[in-house]
Amino acid sequence: MTTTTKSASRKLTIARAMAEATAQEMRIDPRVFVMGEDVGPLGGVFGNTRGLHDEFGPERIRDTPISETAFIGAAVGAASDGMRPVVELMFVDFFGVCMDAIYNLMAKNTYFSGGKVKVPMVLMTSTGGGYSDAGQHSQCLYGTFAHLPGMKVVVPSNAYDAKGLMTAAIRDDNPVVFMYHKALQGMGWLGTEKGATVAVPEEAYTVEIGKAAVAREGRDVTLVSLGVGVHHSLRAAQALEAEGFSAEVIDLRSLVPLDRETLRASVAKTGRLIVIDEDYHSYGVSGEIIASVAEHPGCRLRAAPKRVAYPDIPIPFAPTMEQWALPNADKIVAAFHQMLSES
Amino acid sequence: MTTTTKSASRKLTIARAMAEATAQEMRIDPRVFVMGEDVGPLGGVFGNTRGLHDEFGPERIRDTPISETAFIGAAVGAASDGMRPVVELMFVDFFGVCMDAIYNLMAKNTYFSGGKVKVPMVLMTSTGGGYSDAGQHSQCLYGTFAHLPGMKVVVPSNAYDAKGLMTAAIRDDNPVVFMYHKALQGMGWLGTEKGATVAVPEEAYTVEIGKAAVAREGRDVTLVSLGVGVHHSLRAAQALEAEGFSAEVIDLRSLVPLDRETLRASVAKTGRLIVIDEDYHSYGVSGEIIASVAEHPGCRLRAAPKRVAYPDIPIPFAPTMEQWALPNADKIVAAFHQMLSES
Amino acid sequence: MQPTAEQRRWMYRNMVLSRYLEERIEALYMEGKTPVFNMAKGPIPGEMHLSNGQEPCAVGVCAHLEAGDIVTATHRPHHIAVAKGVDLDAMVAEIFGKATGLSGGRGGHMHLFDAAVNFSCSGIIGEGLGPAVGAALSRKLQGKPGVAVAFMGEGAANQGAFHEALNLAAVWQLPVVFVIEDNAWGISVAKQASTAVPRNDARASAYGMPGHHVADNDVEGVYAAAGEAIARAREGLGPSLIEIETVRLAGHFMGDGEDYRPKGEKEGLTDPIPRYRGTLLEAGVLDEAGDAALVAEAHARVEAAIRFAQDSDFLPPEAALTTVFV
């Protein structure tokens, strides 16, 4: 183990941070193993299991057939039998072929057993678009997972949180869905949001699941987001600063449990709320955040809250259409301006 | 065909209303056929295909293997080839084994084809609990379906709407998910909400998909709900009336498209909003309704909105726990009282 | 493979125990549900899938299992739970939804979990197959002994999970046995209307694993096939598939009128319990007195469990909120 001093300055991508957290837990805990499509010699299509096959071999890093129902169900069976599987659903868009194993089995067995059967597993899955992968490979589906009880759901926006949340997820006795955004992975071939690649300590540490982070402090408006939206928000905050406005940016980090206190405290201070979400507009994260604030009796908003979310349409392939539909910093700034004009 | 005069006084259960709408469309349109588990001689576990097998025979009323992925996928293929399938997912809780065929295929093919391939099909599915069927047979999952683009989603609260929405759904050139609540079906063995069994004209008619109904007019608070929640709301409204308060009840009927205008108009009048939803609390219908009202710049609420929804827990079997967790009229009345005390 | 006299009595005893349990549940289930049948009423509300007739599948398989072995069962789980040694008091209390139930009443009849004997079941067709494969993988990775058995109905053999789980178990050569209880019906849909092959053991070849077929609900036929498959699994030689011809003597669930069954079909079915009793009497493994004692003991055991359940309280309703996360 190297010293904190040395490691503090080391920058990692989210992909590497995830792999490192997994490797560290595997070294100290023989119950941890990894399953999924192409997680072995390839190291994961999105790089988050790179190096693990070399270090731990094919028994503990298992490539699977294209049988998500079976291997996610198998992870539940293994977790209930004392193991701690980390399993990958390559794209979250594929949830439709295996959601039963996820939401009816993984998420509910602990409850059905009255707490006697633990299901300590991590389901990693990639989210998001922006690189023209069209309507079956670009979705976020945060709301879909967060809506269904029994599983924790985390969404890191940077490598520090990714490592800490992954370690926490592996150590959690409950199932955790770990949703990582492709544009943040630091894989060159998907483009890279530079802000996601940050200093990451070498030693293992946890980031508490269920705690939002104040990514930037401000007074005039609260921008609430997750994953890649946090970076859009930070850019918007910078643009607003140039105009003399001070925006606070909340990085949710965890959708389940949802840290409503941090949200409400921020909005109580700023009086204004904009939610930025790359998932579909309706019946999802943005609605829940706005409602969580609006329903709080103590909360006095100075303006109607707004959302900058993905419209309720399948995601188009053509970059012109896709980029037009995606949230970005300009849209956040525009939403803020409109908010001022309305109130 | 009998006359309107005679039929206007005839009461039907939702189950019969659905079957009647389907039969009438099948008589005039040879493209309509029905597929699903136990829809044939049994007439559907929830009675909504009763009589159809006798009249139309096994070619047009097809019992299927327990292969939801295949037969829902097949419905998409048949719909794209000129048929108009009505297909049943017996319990909505089973969506996890076949959601890909629903949300990635049924709901997106029209968009992927730029509008050139139509997918005119109806996916009927039962929702809801209250009769101790535990955590894999009692869910509503309204939010889950409404969140994902490309499919219309309707939820009738009474037999008149059920027949009209079913006829509209079958005639719609888009996929429509028709979610019927078990407690409203009028099947004795599931208990019966009497208010759902109403006068239904014998002749075919449509209820417009995307239009909410004002189930009761009022001035002091808007109760927004769907399905069985409408009946809880009507009972709550009656109780509130006895206390001298006038509650307006909105029956959403359709989640996609969502009739935000009717909602906002009602809340603009009453200044108070309570959403009643048997689906899970977070990231679902109740959040979206509150957000849709709160984000409207013209909207001035006199009190923080509230929701009476199912808590974020798997649904317990024991009737004591389940009934405690379910929405009901008392909880709505209590929420209103609390609202008054807070504002 | 031949069962010993003791094993034969064990199998018979568990059949009797299971059946009497179902008979008592049936009676108690109907309390409060007459004259109008309403599932929500009575001391046991909700759906109820009885296993009457399918006992040979449970006992013939579980005769080879120990507490450490894993079983995943279906929506029709009682006979298997009994044979696997699930705590009867806690199981019946769970069926009544009581605090003393396996999960305090959170699961009910379709969600019986007893970690002490590695038993679980679920309400979604095919859902137990993946977990059985995973439990077997867990044993392999831990170097711990143990076989996993996944039970399912013949209707489940057309669900995608069946295919994926059998393939995965075979690719990884895991100690799993897949057992199909072919009662010829999936609710109202007959096997030949849902399944492209007459016998599902034929599907074993699609996974390169041995397939066994047991005709006529034969207890010792099940015992023999399961013995072979389980021994093979214990030796590390991989998974097997067994299909057992059995009978559904009750309806799909309580309240099922079964109008869809061809006239006379059900009347032609043989109850396996008197038949096996006859076999054992004839073989001299059991005598009338021994049988009477065994039956009396089984009844007493069931009655005690029912009393335990009835005497137990419900959890406070707010307990609904607990054990979601642990």
Next chain:
Amino acid sequence: MQPTAEQRRWMYRNMVLSRYLEERIEALYMEGKTPVFNMAKGPIPGEMHLSNGQEPCAVGVCAHLEAGDIVTATHRPHHIAVAKGVDLDAMVAEIFGKATGLSGGRGGHMHLFDAAVNFSCSGIIGEGLGPAVGAALSRKLQGKPGVAVAFMGEGAANQGAFHEALNLAAVWQLPVVFVIEDNAWGISVAKQASTAVPRNDARASAYGMPGHHVADNDVEGVYAAAGEAIARAREGLGPSLIEIETVRLAGHFMGDGEDYRPKGEKEGLTDPIPRYRGTLLEAGVLDEAGDAALVAEAHARVEAAIRFAQDSDFLPPEAALTTVFV
């Protein structure tokens, strides 16, 4: 079943056309993606799965199909689209995301829909199987002729949808043919690491349907097997399964370094196009001049389609909001 000389030339021509299309797409795809490979850049962004080497599967099957027959294809669809007669201009324009594309650029390379020839494809493994079964059912219910063919990779044969769709097609005896393009790899996972049987045609027996195997990517072997299966389907005798040994000459998708492939394995693969060319030359079905003309015509056709695509505009961005509902 033997192809006529004309059919042989048709198959060869479509192989050449498809390959040249892929070569041009490959080059155009890389524009803007060097020196740093970034999928989002260039005139063709997103994932790109080329079909190089798999042309025999497409042409050998589609030689038996008419426009009215239905084909569902996969994430690797170009060769099949070409052989099924999808409008080449509109297809290439779609791959570029242009307004003149099959769906105005909403679908892209993995979502090519051409209703005029009943072609569609999708990005989810096994997703096309159910729709093929349903289209076949539609023809049966309408009393209209037509066969549906579902293509898939060998990796897809382990997805639950495979099992359910084959069973359903067999139970209902529908005119469907299931075609597996076995290129030995599902991304980085080798067939033997994912599939419990060496050959998927062995799985046909699990559905009581005929299974065919075509070795060595043999064009006319595909033609013969598909001819038999399709004729059977047209005669109302039900579905068949065909597995074709083929080769993935490009990586899984553009940008795939294929480090996971054993050294030398890829070098040992045979390109089916020069080989079939040799066969036809030898058989006298084709001469050098005829070949040159055919190749030139194919190139011209592709270049014209590319020009068409390049010269087309994008839809206005707001068009993203339209055609969700019709």
